[in-house]
Amino acid sequence: xxxxxxxxxxxxxxxxxxxxxxxxxxxxxxxxxxxxxxxxxxxxxxxxxxxxxxxxxxxxxxxxxxxx
Numbered sequence: 242x243x244x245x246x247x248x249x250x251x252x253x254x255x256x257x258x259x260x261x262x263x264x265x266x267x268x269x270x271x272x273x274x275x276x277x278x279x280x281x282x283x284x285x286x287x288x289x290x291x292x293x294x295x296x297x298x299x300x301x302x303x304x305x306x307x308x309x
Contacts, residue, residue, distance in 0.1 A: 245296050247289035250275060254300065260284065260293055 245252045251263040251271065262275040262284070281297055284290040 243296065243300060245289075245293055247286065247292060249286045249289055252284075252289065252293055254293070254296065258297065 242256070243254045245254070246265075249262070251265050253261045253263065255261070258279075260278040260281055262278070263271045264273045264275050266272050278284055281290060281293045284293060
C-alpha cells in the first residue's frame with residue numbers, strides 16, 4: 242500500500258488500484274474510514290483527485306519497470 246496525505250484526509254492506494262480515504266484528526270491519527278473508491282476520478286476534491294491520479298501513474302511506471 243502507498244499513502245498520500247491530501248486536503249480531505251489520508252488516501253491509501255492498494256496494489257490493485259483501489260483508493261481508500263481515511264479520516265484523520267488534527268494530530269494525524271486515523272479516526273475512521275470515509276470511503277473506498279474503485280476509480281480515482283470519483284474523488285470529490287479536485288486537488289486530491291489529481292494528486293492521487295499522478296501517484297497512480299507513477300506506480301504504474303514503477304510496476305512496469307519492475308522496481309516495486
